[in-house]
Amino acid sequence: MKRLTPLLLAVLLLALCPVEAQQILPRSLGQWTEAASSGTATTPATTPPPAVLAEYGLRASESAAYLPDAAKAEDQMRVTVFQMRDPSGAYGLYSFLRAPDMVRADFAEHSSISRAKSLILIGNLVLEIAGTDLTKLDAPMKSLAAAVVAHSQDGPLPTLWQHLPPKGLLERSDRYILGPQTLDQLFPVNLGNLLGFSKGAEAEIAHYKLRGHDATLLIADFPTPAFASQQLSQLEKQFNVNGSNPGSSSPPLFAKRDLTLLALVAGAPNRAEANTLLDQIQSGTQLTWDEPTFQFKEPSIELMVVGAIVGTGIICGFALVAGLAFGGFRIFIKQMLPGRVFDRGTHLEILQLGLASKPINAEDFYASVGRVVGSTVVDKNLPDRIALRIFR
Numbered sequence: 001m002k003r004l005t006p007l008l009l010a011v012l013l014l015a016l017c018p019v020e021a022q023q024i025l026p027r028s029l030g031q032w033t034e035a036a037s038s039g040t041a042t043t044p045a046t047t048p049p050p051a052v053l054a055e056y057g058l059r060a061s062e063s064a065a066y067l068p069d070a071a072k073a074e075d076q077m078r079v080t081v082f083q084m085r086d087p088s089g090a091y092g093l094y095s096f097l098r099a100p101d102m103v104r105a106d107f108a109e110h111s112s113i114s115r116a117k118s119l120i121l122i123g124n125l126v127l128e129i130a131g132t133d134l135t136k137l138d139a140p141m142k143s144l145a146a147a148v149v150a151h152s153q154d155g156p157l158p159t160l161w162q163h164l165p166p167k168g169l170l171e172r173s174d175r176y177i178l179g180p181q182t183l184d185q186l187f188p189v190n191l192g193n194l195l196g197f198s199k200g201a202e203a204e205i206a207h208y209k210l211r212g213h214d215a216t217l218l219i220a221d222f223p224t225p226a227f228a229s230q231q232l233s234q235l236e237k238q239f240n241v242n243g244s245n246p247g248s249s250s251p252p253l254f255a256k257r258d259l260t261l262l263a264l265v266a267g268a269p270n271r272a273e274a275n276t277l278l279d280q281i282q283s284g285t286q287l288t289w290d291e292p293t294f295q296f297k298e299p300s301i302e303l304m305v306v307g308a309i310v311g312t313g314i315i316c317g318f319a320l321v322a323g324l325a326f327g328g329f330r331i332f333i334k335q336m337l338p339g340r341v342f343d344r345g346t347h348l349e350i351l352q353l354g355l356a357s358k359p360i361n362a363e364d365f366y367a368s369v370g371r372v373v374g375s376t377v378v379d380k381n382l383p384d385r386i387a388l389r390i391f392r
Contacts, residue, residue, distance in 0.1 A: 058085075170209065199223065
């Protein structure tokens, strides 16, 4: 038992260690080896403010520096990896860190590079690489991207950027936003919490050139059309949206709502210029109404009692009319065709109890008195017997 105690303690400590504490960055990248490492940290000192990292869902970060063999310290490649809560947050941080001078790279599906900085998006991981001249370091950066794939978490990426109009768009100016702190840093008007990020809203902004003016387009997507309409009404009360508040000190905003999408343009000289962007924004969502909705109201007790009485009277009247019709039809047929349709003697049998000796003739019960039915004369003085008619 004493020998098993250290082993059990080790297993318990491993179970209690968080997943974020596991090292993501490799110790070496081919001929490049780790020169220094800052380990893991939950709030790293990096370019994005802590509030922005929190809105994108930062879990942990890790930094390391790599040097090739026999290289100087100034030739090192400094790497920081941000582990986010999900791929959507990682995509947002990637767009936030991307600079306009960074061109597309082939390290991953979403990667960009400039001379001094490179970004790689892999699942819920964002790799930020800094160096003197990264354009010559394709091999180690591809090795780095391949090494961290096992630690990434795959998932769908946001598609809100697909609603951005392509005409006039400044390349690499789009940003995906998940919180008010990030929005206030990127949008010229401080909207704060009026877009309802805490209730599931998401936003995308981009910069455009409108006849020499730098305009900023903001597209917000809300869970429901009603929520989008409500947020637009609040914006119109506090800001000068579509001329709703001319006395406001904030710059004029031009807005358009299409179902769950709300588009805002800041920096446009007039409504006509803003419409060149707003008219291109379509939600792409269709709402269908399969069946009408109504509110059922229970009738009063008086109406239900009267209805029951009237309904019963209608049923009784129908039964009376049907009975008279059937009886009258039967009597009419018996008068017109006696013994041919109804009460035919050949289709009847009589069960006799044997209380008298005289036999009973079935035709005595249905033929007219004194008339001849077939070859038999009907006897009007029927015997005192008890009989039961049975139809075949």
